[in-house]
Amino acid sequence: MKHSTALLALTSVAVGWGLSYPLLKIIGAEMAPFSVITCRFFLTIILMLVFFHKKLKKPTFPLLNTSFLGAVQIVAMVLFILYAVKTADASTVGFLISSSVAFVIIINIFITRTLPSHSVTGALIVILCGLYLLSGSGGLDFNLGAAFALLSGLVYAIDIHFTRVFSQRFDAVNFGFWQVVFSTILAIIAQTITGEGFALPSSGHAIISLITLSVICTFYCFYMQITAQKYTTAQETGLVFTLEPVSSAVYAWFILDENMSSRSIIGALIVLTGVIGCLLLSNHKKDKALSPS
Numbered sequence: 665m666k667h668s669t670a671l672l673a674l675t676s677v678a679v680g681w682g683l684s685y686p687l688l689k690i691i692g693a694e695m696a697p698f699s700v701i702t703c704r705f706f707l708t709i710i711l712m713l714v715f716f717h718k719k720l721k722k723p724t725f726p727l728l729n730t731s732f733l734g735a736v737q738i739v740a741m742v743l744f745i746l747y748a749v750k751t752a753d754a755s756t757v758g759f760l761i762s763s764s765v766a767f768v769i770i771i772n773i774f775i776t777r778t779l780p781s782h783s784v785t786g787a788l789i790v791i792l793c794g795l796y797l798l799s800g801s802g803g804l805d806f807n808l809g810a811a812f813a814l815l816s817g818l819v820y821a822i823d824i825h826f827t828r829v830f831s832q833r834f835d836a837v838n839f840g841f842w843q844v845v846f847s848t849i850l851a852i853i854a855q856t857i858t859g860e861g862f863a864l865p866s867s868g869h870a871i872i873s874l875i876t877l878s879v880i881c882t883f884y885c886f887y888m889q890i891t892a893q894k895y896t897t898a899q900e901t902g903l904v905f906t907l908e909p910v911s912s913a914v915y916a917w918f919i920l921d922e923n924m925s926s927r928s929i930i931g932a933l934i935v936l937t938g939v940i941g942c943l944l945l946s947n948h949k950k951d952k953a954l955s956p957s
Contacts, residue, residue, distance in 0.1 A: 670895035671943055674904045677885045677892070682911030684881040686919045687873040694865045698855035700874070701742060703864070705848040707878035708886070712841045719837040728842060730830050735846030737823045739854070744816035748809045760813035762795045762909045767821030768902030775825070784899055787942035790934060791906050797931025798909055821902065827890060828898045836890040844886065903939050910935050 665673070691700055713720075723731075745761065769780050769788060780788070830839065855862065865871050893901055910932045916922040924932075 665892065665895050667895055670892040671900065671904065673888050673892035674896060674901055675907060677889050678905050678907040679911040680880050680885045680888075681905075682908045682913075683915050684877055685912040686916045687877045687881065689916075689920065690873040691865060691870050691877065694867060694870045695863055695874075696860045697742075698851055698858065698860050699862050699864075700877075701739075701851040702848060702855060702862070703874060704878050704882055705844050705851060707875065708844050708882040709841070709848060711879065711883045712837070712844065712887075716837045716841070719835070720841060721835075721838055723838065723842055727834055727838060730834065731839060731842035732846045734823070734826060734830070734839075734843040735850055737819055737826065738843065738847050739850045741816050741819045741823070743854070744812045744819065748813035748816060760810055761817045761820065762799075762906055763792060764817035764820040764824075765791060765902040765906050767818050768824050768898055771821055771825055772897075772899055780899065783942055783945050784903070787903060787938045790938035790941075791903065794931045794934030794936075794938060795906065795909060798913060798928050798935060799931070824893075824901050824905070825898045828893045828896075828901065831890045831893045836887055840886045840890050844882070900943065903942055906935055907939055 688700065695703070748761075766788060769784065773779060865874055889901075896904075913922075913924055913928060913932060917924050
């Protein structure tokens with residue numbers, strides 16, 4: 665896979681994950697949180713068994729161990745978001761989670777012991793400003809819920825680096841499959857501990873939303889992220905994933921008939937400008953480095 669193709673693939677992942685928020689709002693009206701998580705990942709397991717059964721191999725201990733760690737991160741992100749939305753307003757939560765791109769760059773500084781380029785730093789400032797406008801928040805109300813949102817953003821950033829490293833060592837299908845399996849098990853355990861009852865969606869709208877959530881937002885996005893991150897840096901991935909709240913706002917306007925203020929539209933355009941500009945420059949430098957002198 666070429667570098668430019670990988671960036672396009674990750675863009676499709678961000679756009680796919682953006683769809684999950686309005687879908688979760690529809691499903692959440694009929695299902696409890698852990699029931700949604702359990703059904704979402706269980707359906708994904710079935711899809712992977714149907715489409716990738718020939719590629720699945722007997723797992724090794726390193727694969728299982730790494731996949732379990734990945735699953736812990738996934739479930740932790742979901743838990744932190746669930747706690748965050750209980751006590752913080754949605755705009756604050758959305759902004760703090762989306763700012764995970766800053767954590768990606770900070771973590772990268774510690775790993776590589778090098779500062780980000782001027783283009784990445786500039787893009788980060790532009791994107792964070794755009795995300796703030798997109799959130800629609802007149803001011804950040806930092807409370808316990810906001811702290812959980814910030815933790816979710818931090819775990820999100822760690823997961824991006826985690827996937828970047830281990831996607832090089834393990835096959836995408838097997839790595840993704842066992843992460844989904846362990847995520848399902850952890851969700852069932854959490855559901856049992858919390859005493860949350862299990863219920864399936866009753867309306868056709870919610871059923872279609874749950875299936876779409878599993879097929880696009882989980883099955884496709886999990887596999888494509890692991891596959892594409894082999895050919896990009898963690899910083900590039902973090903920047904691309906800031907398109908997630910932009911696509912989510914558009915989906916919410918189209919599916920849920922939620923209004924997009926002029927402030928939000930300007931914020932979305934600023935994010936798009938920052939991401940596209942930085943990635944075009946990054947891809948140009950990559951192509952120039954690979955071209956014969």
